Amino acid sequence: MIGRFLCGFVAVLAFAMPVRAAEPAAFTVDSLAKIKAQYAGRPFILGMWSVSECSYCIDELTMLGKLARTHRSLPLVLVATDTPAQGAAMQKILTPLGLAGVDSWVFDDPVPERLRRAIDPSWYGELPRTYLYDGEHRRETIVGILSEQRLRAWLRRHRVAN
Amino acid sequence: MDARDAVATLQNRERNSMNRMVSVTILAALVLMAGPATATEHRHVPPVESRSTLAIGATLDESGRLWLARVEDRWLWVSSSADGGRHFSAPVVVSSVPEEIAANAENRPKIAVARDGTVLLSWSEVLPKKFTGNVRFSRSTDGGRSFSAPRTLNDDGRVTSHSFDALAIDGAGRVAVVWLDGRDRDAAREAGGTFVGSSLYFAQSADNGARFDANRRLAGHTCECCRTALVWTAEGPVALWRNLYGTNTRDFALANLDTGKQRRVTDDEWQIDACPHHGGGLAVDGRGIVHMVWFTQGRARQGLFYRRIEDGRASPPMSLGSAEAQAGHAAVAAAGGMVLIAWREFDGRGYVVQAIRSTDGGATWSSPQRLAESGGAADYPLPLTDGKRSMVVWNSAAEGVRILPLDPDAPK
Numbered sequence: 272m273i274g275r276f277l278c279g280f281v282a283v284l285a286f287a288m289p290v291r292a293a294e295p296a297a298f299t300v301d302s303l304a305k306i307k308a309q310y311a312g313r314p315f316i317l318g319m320w321s322v323s324e325c326s327y328c329i330d331e332l333t334m335l336g337k338l339a340r341t342h343r344s345l346p347l348v349l350v351a352t353d354t355p356a357q358g359a360a361m362q363k364i365l366t367p368l369g370l371a372g373v374d375s376w377v378f379d380d381p382v383p384e385r386l387r388r389a390i391d392p393s394w395y396g397e398l399p400r401t402y403l404y405d406g407e408h409r410r411e412t413i414v415g416i417l418s419e420q421r422l423r424a425w426l427r428r429h430r431v432a433n
Numbered sequence: 434m435d436a437r438d439a440v441a442t443l444q445n446r447e448r449n450s451m452n453r454m455v456s457v458t459i460l461a462a463l464v465l466m467a468g469p470a471t472a473t474e475h476r477h478v479p480p481v482e483s484r485s486t487l488a489i490g491a492t493l494d495e496s497g498r499l500w501l502a503r504v505e506d507r508w509l510w511v512s513s514s515a516d517g518g519r520h521f522s523a524p525v526v527v528s529s530v531p532e533e534i535a536a537n538a539e540n541r542p543k544i545a546v547a548r549d550g551t552v553l554l555s556w557s558e559v560l561p562k563k564f565t566g567n568v569r570f571s572r573s574t575d576g577g578r579s580f581s582a583p584r585t586l587n588d589d590g591r592v593t594s595h596s597f598d599a600l601a602i603d604g605a606g607r608v609a610v611v612w613l614d615g616r617d618r619d620a621a622r623e624a625g626g627t628f629v630g631s632s633l634y635f636a637q638s639a640d641n642g643a644r645f646d647a648n649r650r651l652a653g654h655t656c657e658c659c660r661t662a663l664v665w666t667a668e669g670p671v672a673l674w675r676n677l678y679g680t681n682t683r684d685f686a687l688a689n690l691d692t693g694k695q696r697r698v699t700d701d702e703w704q705i706d707a708c709p710h711h712g713g714g715l716a717v718d719g720r721g722i723v724h725m726v727w728f729t730q731g732r733a734r735q736g737l738f739y740r741r742i743e744d745g746r747a748s749p750p751m752s753l754g755s756a757e758a759q760a761g762h763a764a765v766a767a768a769g770g771m772v773l774i775a776w777r778e779f780d781g782r783g784y785v786v787q788a789i790r791s792t793d794g795g796a797t798w799s800s801p802q803r804l805a806e807s808g809g810a811a812d813y814p815l816p817l818t819d820g821k822r823s824m825v826v827w828n829s830a831a832e833g834v835r836i837l838p839l840d841p842d843a844p845k
Binding site for chain 2 (some may be wrong): 324325326327328354381382384385387388392395396397398399400414415416
């Protein structure tokens with residue numbers, strides 16, 4: 272009874288709230304291969320971040336959100352190194368930054384090293400970390416904040432977006 | 434997992450997310466009804482998301498009793514063992530009110546036991562507002578049967594970042610707690626300026642934690658998200674932390690809390706605008722030699738390292754573990770001439786705990802011993818020694834807390 276009442280309450284609130292993005296997809300050891308297949312022959316940006324304890328990630332996401340507003344169809348894939356339980360917290364951060372519609376993933380493995388190895392064996396977990404994949408999927412690695420200047424130059428060089 | 438399990442898991446996920454939505458809604462409604470809340474009232478708000486709390490605290494007291502501090506379901510529990518970890522006392526709850534306690538990765542509860550038996554604890558409480566928290570303290574004066582009401586050590590009254598606490602005692606009544614603190618950054622922003630990094634603040638007590646002096650600042654412009662370390666030397670409490678040199682060189686600094694004297698102790702030149710989430714460890718042995726372990730990806734060197742500092746002179750960095758196995762998150766313990774270092778590796782399948790030991794104050798070392806493995810989520814290993822015995826305490830999701838003794842006949 273109380274459950275039904277609360278569900279109704281939630282439903283009413285849900286209508287009153289702005290549209291929210293879907294939950295992030297679970298990132299597992301074979302997810303990068305899927306992402307690369309999806310972008311076969313095309314450049315894309317793989318941005319690693321975290322909800323908890325990474326203020327630099329927020330700075331980078333703010334820049335990416337700004338860029339996504341002017342560059343329609345920015346080929347951006349975000350992967351959070353948190354857990355699927357933090358999906359809602361992720362969306363709470365991404366939505367106001369204009370990144371609600373971005374292809375968003377979250378680590379889904381009790382051993383994050385397993386997933387880090389699948390992405391980059393030399394990565395110890397420092398965040399943010401960005402990989403810029405060109406059309407042939409050769410990549411540049413940016414350790415720490417990616418500057419807007421560098422990203423804009425990369426976008427121009429690879430004739431990406433707009 | 435077969436299809437039926439998959440469906441059940443999905444249903445559970447849906448149910449969890451529905452529960453979460455319901456609690457968020459109720460919370461939102463309560464907050465709206467209650468109006469503005471103060472920082473202390475925030476503590477009673479239930480968590481919206483569950484966090485892993487595998488990171489535990491451990492220490493050996495003067496009599497060789499092993500003490501554990503662990504967080505479960507938002508409660509902090511203390512138990513102890515008189516037989517090296519075979520049997521533990523019934524856990525006693527520390528906090529009188531449940532609170533969100535940081536107990537994963539580089540944040541863990543700290544525990545120390547003074548010579549008179551006073552049990553002292555510090556931890557970082559996570560507040561609902563992003564990147565904010567409080568450094569908390571409690572103690573037991575009846576041998577761990579009951580604990581004082583937890584108190585907040587940061588005295589700035591700000592809802593800002595206070596976390597990555599470290600605790601050290603001299604055993605005879607002096608207590609020090611250091612932590613990373615966002616108050617200077619916030620104050621600079623309020624004044625329209627900027628502030629690079631965090632600050633390091635501390636509080637000291639001269640009566641085993643009954644009263645603490647006002648907070649003092651040890652350093653400004655520190656790395657924001659790496660654990661700090663603190664030990665009590667003959668010259669007083671000494672802290673190790675990842676500092677900011679220039680705008681973004683994240684090398685380590687060592688400073689004495691009493692004199693404020695500070696020195697740079699690594700020259701790795703790690704320039705990075707990021708959160709490494711990877712601090713250093715510190716211990717002092719019976720002869721006053723300081724032992725430190727740290728991680729870097731600097732221009733000068735990369736990986737996990739050990740060095741000792743004797744009469745102000747630092748030994749060359751000694752590499753630890755395998756870079757291919759992501760050796761990291763080392764900790765060091767020392768007593769008498771015994772020095773023990775443990776770290777975690779990932780061998781491609783799961784986590785492995787490795788340890789090395791020195792019986793001559795860090796001059797020579799045993800070869801690494803592979804002490805334990807786990808295929809699932811796990812804490813970083815904690816080495817402990819009283820100068821005679823040495824062990825590594827390791828918590829993992831599947832196996833629970835394991836006390837791993839080091840083979841006394843390990844090859845040199």
